[in-house]
Amino acid sequence: MSQNFFTLLKLPEAFVIDLERLDQNYQDIQKEIHPDRFASFDDETKLESIKKTAQVNDAYQTLKSPIRRAEYMLQLHGVNIHDEKYTAVPQDFLMQQMEWREELETHKQNKLALEKLATEIQKNKNDMMNQLPAFFDQKNHLNDAIKITRELNFIEKIEQHIHDALIEIV
Incomplete structure (x- = not known):
């Protein structure tokens, strides 16, 4: 479930990113996975949609902020700057x-x-x-x-x- 945020939002793994593309990819993904689209499905499917939406939101907020993006990229290299x-x-x-x-x-x-x-x-x-x-x-x-x-x-x-x-x- 814990997918690389860059992969999840269909962006190259780099510090400099195209913020317009980030926004567009985020909106496109949200349209596909939004819990409202799964309202008539079974509880497990609804829960999975909610989890995926939360992960995409987290990925978006992280990559949108340059400082959070830097922290995340360091995490990908095994570095927790709060250590x-x-x-x-x-x-x-x-x-x-x-x-x-x-x-x-x-x-x-x-x-x-x-x-x-x-x-x-x-x-x-x-x-x-x-x-x-x-x-x-x-x-x-x-x-x-x-x-x-x-x-x-x-x-x-x-x-x-x-x-x-x-x-x-x-």
Whole structure:
């Protein structure tokens, strides 16, 4: 049942994917397997449709997000970035993260300052994302892909904190 997400959604196994094709393949598959199509079938068939729909939804959400896609691709290579052996992050990134968090706390009520911080972080995130395709294309660079993916997880969390702070202001 646990089919490769790329295979399931009829995409080549690569970090850079065609998002329009992903959406189209997802919609086509959902039309075929949606539980409503199996309403008059026996319970086992209905349950199988529900399970398949859940798996396709999970595959779609995973591949749609570049960070989740990177994590998934690392899993395909036997790497779970949440394993404690991968928890170390470089000192300079830790310092940068601490600075961002300090700035967030200092300017929690200042919309312009938070938006500026969000823009700075987004630029860093984009720079890191642009490195990932090469790291996945060259299998001997998986350690770099692990490092960047872990750092992107941290960035995603601080982005969420900034987003939450901006909502509180409005």
